[in-house]
Amino acid sequence: MTAGSDQSNSGARKRTIISVDAMGGDQGPPAVVSGIAKSAEKNPDIGFIVHGRASEIEPLIQKAGLAGRCEIRDMPEVVTMDAKPSIVMRNGKNTSMWSAVDAVKNGEAGAVVSCGNTGALMAVSMLRLRKIPGVDRPAIACLWPSRNKGGFNIMLDVGADIRADEKDLLQYALMGGSYARNGLDIKRPRIGLLNVGTEEHKGRAEIKAAHDLIAQAAPAAELDFVGFVEGGDIPSNRVDVIVTDGFTGNVALKTGEGTASLIRELLREAFNATPLSKFAALLALGSLKRLTKRIDPRRVNGGVFLGLNGTVVKSHGSADATGVSSAIKLAFRLAESGFTERLAARVASSGIAVQDDASVTNKNEQNA
Template sequence: MSLPRIAVDAMGGDVGVRVMIEGAALARRRHDRFKFLLVGDETQIKSALDHHPNLRDASEILHAPEQVEGDERPTQALRRARRTSMGMAIAAVKSGEAGAAVSGGNTGALMAMAKVSLRTMPGIDRPALAALLPTLGDTDLVMLDLGANTECDARNLVQFAIMGAAYSRIATGLAEPRVRLLNIGTEEIKGTDALRGASEKLREASQTLALSFDGFIEADKLARGSADVVVTDGFSGNIALKAVEGAARFVTDLLKDAFQSSLRSKLGFLISRPATELLKHHLDPNNHNGAVFLGLNGIVVKSHGNANAAGVANAVAVTARLLEENLTERITADLAEGAALQGSMPAAGETAPSAGSDIR
């Protein structure tokens, strides 16, 4: 069964058209039900498609005369949305020409365009950026927010938890994901008023919603597998994410240097190569690529700007699964169940997307 078309911002990402098209073609080879709307410079897209007839036969090109630059401010990008590949890809989701959009471009601009065009779902004050992170447990970890909202109150954090749990049930298959709040300690007295307020409400939510609230978690335990969903504000989440990614690169570089230090080390590398290759695969961010903006009236997925073709293909696969599993409808149902819970909390004020947010 074919899925609704996926709009691909072909001009997004650090490399641009070549990698985005290669990634879409790889995803198409793996799943022949995928169909695409490729948005960007028509001449460049057609040239790239000459090498991928399998993708060309499953795609339509939508010409966009401009593209969003990596260092462009969201407010500036918004003014050009109707002429850029990113803005036109999101507009295709709003009009129903596509079921979802994928972009590797400027995260702040993508967040701003998606929020203005698609609007937030009823019951959601702010959308959040969520991604899957590898753990030592049996399943990946859903973490949010990762940069869309630098400041959040308790109401925002509760909404993020509800949305993150819905995403986790799709991504991991768990019936009641374990939800925890990122904090400086696990004791109930630790943290800000927003964290303690959200904790109180999420304990109540565990009684009615399909999630299990397990209290606070510290950053050094993120990869241990003791949580399925970790909720935080976008400022802390973005720092934590980049610290995790940096630690992963540090470990792989350290191993590489160690195995090249002597002849004995090189022989040791040959013996341990299957294990090191498994480690490399587990830590490679391309294998976990594809962060989703939760809380919008439509699906928009952010690919790493420096993702390779395999990473883009993974982001496309994440997008397709969210379409197939009706993520938006699942979140709507959970929000309806949690409406009474949120109704007892102060309403959150509207805040524009942070101009500095970016997942690279």
């Protein structure tokens, strides 16, 4: 792909450009710019377009010595964390978020990263980038620490839409499979459909219908469908991609994060309990640090919006420099792989497998 590449720097280096909304997020521009600095230092192949109030971000960029790596787009307005998506869609033209998404739309950047309001980011992304033909509902996919060799599973939808019918769930399976292939380098992703029990007679009607649709479409899409999985399988090595509706996925994601955070706290308390345990913690420091890193939510930061004509990475609102840098790394990887085009091709070719159902085709055409 050529979109979002930059050969203007002298020499042969060809940078992949990432568009960054510097204003969203709870920690504001300083955390975002620190994240950019971290990524810039680690990876010389990234260039940045940074969107936000120049009076705030320019001094930060200067101070971090990033002037040569960042182009600044001065945008006067900011989307607040509690802004209603519908209002932002109508009046958001002068916000940093809108401008950041438009850089992808215009082909100036290969992907966009924002820590801002999720609902507003999805609304602006849908409005500006539009859905890929064949996709009814875009989804948000997250990475989940797992027992798999690569260390992560993918789950979607984790909150783009609170409802999903069987055809949406099929599309999530195809899109999640494509993300696993391009984002995690898994040649033949294993797909599981989240349910309350693995017995055939359990579960909601749309989930049973989705089971049959995915089973039918999987071989042509080069996916292995493992059937129903339960909540306990999300971090397992039975699957690579877990498919569910956005309500259930969002609850599961936050439940997992909440559980991990409670255990981290209790672990800290345990090691602070006695002088002996404090000493033990000191001895085991290296091992404990590796463990903490493995389950650190900042390392798996970055929900990817799937189903749009362009790659959008939503960073946690509370992300610090490490979190922002992880999200940028993910955006870079997806931009490099030509992920958007590959996903579109996959959905288009799999559309053939289900196009004998006229209602799908019509619905897609209306929405495309």
